[in-house]
Amino acid sequence: MNMKKKVTSIVAPVVTFLLIFAIWEFACWFYKIDAWFLPKPSEIFRSMIVDFGEYWPHLLVTLQCVLTGFLIAIPVGLLLATLITSFPLLNAAMSPYITFLVTTPLVSLIPLLMLMMGYGMNMRITTVVIQSFAVINMNACTGFNNVPTLRRELMQSMGASRLQTYRMMILPSAATDIITGLRLAAIFATTTCISVEYNAGNTGLGSQIIKYSQYLQTTKSFACIFYVTVIGLIMYGLITLLQKKIVSWEE
Amino acid sequence: MQEAKIKFDHVTKIFETRSQTITAVKDYSMEIQAGEFISILGPSGCGKSTLIRMLDGIIDTTEGDILIDGVKVNHKGKKMPSSVLRKLGFIFQQPNMLPWYTVRQNVALPLRVFGLKGPEWDNRVEELLEMVGLKEYADAHPNEISGGMLQRAGVIRAMVHDPEILLMDEPFGALDEMTREQMNMELLEIWEKTGKTIIFITHNIEEAVLLSSRVYVMGTNPGRLVETVTLDLPRPRKLSMITQKDFIEYRQLLESYIGEIDLSKIK
Numbered sequence A: 001m002n003m004k005k006k007v008t009s010i011v012a013p014v015v016t017f018l019l020i021f022a023i024w025e026f027a028c029w030f031y032k033i034d035a036w037f038l039p040k041p042s043e044i045f046r047s048m049i050v051d052f053g054e055y056w057p058h059l060l061v062t063l064q065c066v067l068t069g070f071l072i073a074i075p076v077g078l079l080l081a082t083l084i085t086s087f088p089l090l091n092a093a094m095s096p097y098i099t100f101l102v103t104t105p106l107v108s109l110i111p112l113l114m115l116m117m118g119y120g121m122n123m124r125i126t127t128v129v130i131q132s133f134a135v136i137n138m139n140a141c142t143g144f145n146n147v148p149t150l151r152r153e154l155m156q157s158m159g160a161s162r163l164q165t166y167r168m169m170i171l172p173s174a175a176t177d178i179i180t181g182l183r184l185a186a187i188f189a190t191t192t193c194i195s196v197e198y199n200a201g202n203t204g205l206g207s208q209i210i211k212y213s214q215y216l217q218t219t220k221s222f223a224c225i226f227y228v229t230v231i232g233l234i235m236y237g238l239i240t241l242l243q244k245k246i247v248s249w250e251e
Numbered sequence B: 001m002q003e004a005k006i007k008f009d010h011v012t013k014i015f016e017t018r019s020q021t022i023t024a025v026k027d028y029s030m031e032i033q034a035g036e037f038i039s040i041l042g043p044s045g046c047g048k049s050t051l052i053r054m055l056d057g058i059i060d061t062t063e064g065d066i067l068i069d070g071v072k073v074n075h076k077g078k079k080m081p082s083s084v085l086r087k088l089g090f091i092f093q094q095p096n097m098l099p100w101y102t103v104r105q106n107v108a109l110p111l112r113v114f115g116l117k118g119p120e121w122d123n124r125v126e127e128l129l130e131m132v133g134l135k136e137y138a139d140a141h142p143n144e145i146s147g148g149m150l151q152r153a154g155v156i157r158a159m160v161h162d163p164e165i166l167l168m169d170e171p172f173g174a175l176d177e178m179t180r181e182q183m184n185m186e187l188l189e190i191w192e193k194t195g196k197t198i199i200f201i202t203h204n205i206e207e208a209v210l211l212s213s214r215v216y217v218m219g220t221n222p223g224r225l226v227e228t229v230t231l232d233l234p235r236p237r238k239l240s241m242i243t244q245k246d247f248i249e250y251r252q253l254l255e256s257y258i259g260e261i262d263l264s265k266i267k
Ligand SMILES: Nc1ncnc2c1ncn2[C@@H]1O[C@H](COP(=O)(O)OP(=O)(O)O)[C@@H](O)[C@H]1O
Pocket: B015, B016, B017, B022, B023, B024, B042, B043, B044, B045, B046, B047, B048, B049, B050, B051, B223
């Protein structure tokens, strides 16, 4: 029964995947759609492999930017959330603006940041950090604020220090919310990185998508888009791994 | 006369919320000697938890003093010193286990917090696990064991740092009747063996009579001490006593006090 469920949960999505690409492939062939308008998926996959040497450096640049930005955003977001929720006054003063930070599309700062920092990696990573730490911060704040009172009283009844309380009780209590924040932040990080690359410089998958589109090399454009998806999957996989490791007590 | 182990000296607690002022406990006094097993009995909302939470340093008193071994322990706005907290073990109404730790780690948590290390303490954890039959579940996580077992873990967690006083806030209220009776008898055994001072909070009259040497009856609105009843029943107590004449008389006496409280509320 369980085994059957497992097989189904793997087979079903694969079938969906194949079906979508089969229909796409068939439609391109049947309606004789031009490759510059909508290339066949088989052509795109071929290009992903054959022209890999062309994409590889850009894939690396994007991956580096997303990962570095994400990894910096985690401690920044968590530290800020810890500070805010540890001091009631700070909590009251900051709460409205945390939501504000998340809801403002900070990608709109890109032109300004370009002006201040140039087109390089630093500017890209900064943008990724700014856009993704806020959602980590917001979810961590939710987690920290929702720690059950009874658990607080347990730590209090033993006279636990701030640090002990944080390490043994608050952080693990908030783990599920924090992971949710990381999941969202990973998406934000990838999206932001690509947006920056659209606008700045000529390295990274984003810049290549723009370049190939302008030359009507749509197949290559799509190949790059698929590689962006791969980066998204890598991020997703990393976080799922982290989740399994950290909140293992919640099956 | 010997100095009281625990003394409440005209203690009042007032909660100020946005909409109202609640006098949770009003002018409450009691003295408990070392090694006594006493109960605090009263309907829900009469301030029982508030009383015990003040004693455990979770909340402040508004007026009056609480003394343990003659030392005033309520310092407004300040944390209770570790030396005092080490004398206390708190057992919550829910097991209140931390789900990311194993049963053993949960039980040993006070040792980590108080900084008590060494083989003698490790042995103590194992002995306590053995005592309540949790040895083979020591490496399980709390979500893998039953409610009764969880509450046992809660009891030995409160005892692991060898406190002189156990504070129990309706500890078995959430358990089924059979498990509760069993836990009550186990608790009596522990008390007889260790001679700890126990404050046991309950709204169950039978439980109060079965376990304690003295019952403090509380009333609501405001939460206050209504009556103190000393139970002159032989020890060790047995479950079979429930049907005996003295036991039933004490039960009826306490019922009459609780009944009066209810009537006064209607007025
Ligand atoms: N933190 C608090 N803030 C405001 N009111 C409280 C608080 N804690 C308890 N109370 C009130 O104090 C009264 C006594 O509560 P409690 O001590 O929990 O009663 P019991 O344990 O006997 O059921 C109740 O009316 C309750 O609503």
